[in-house]
Amino acid sequence: MKAAENKQPSARVYACPNCKSSIIWDSNNPSRPFCSDKCKNHDFVAWANEEHAIAGNPIYDDVLTADIENS
Ligand SMILES: [Zn+2]
Structure with missing residues (x-):
């Protein structure tokens, strides 16, 4: 039995x-499963x-977006 593909069992x-970049899973990365906060926030926005478009509430949508950009 070969173990050549088992050199780094902890690295995934x-x-x-969001951006489809290949990244290594890091349990210390607060943005996971995204590569960065930028991608994490982009996905949330x-x-x-989409949620507010369905609900038909453009005023609340503007408030929420501004809040994210200022943080
Ligand atoms: Zn990304």
């Missing part, structure tokens, strides 16, 4: 859900916009 490479 995956694709960022897209999700929030």
Whole structure:
């Protein structure tokens, strides 16, 4: 039985859900499963916009977006 593919059992490479970049899973990364806070926030904004488009509440959408950009 060969163990050549088992050199780094703790290192897992995956694709960022937003930008599809190949990144190594790091339990110390607060942005996971995204590669960075930028991608994490981008995904949240897209999700929030979709939610509010369905709810039909453009005023609340503007408030939420501004809050994210200022943080
Ligand atoms: Zn990313």
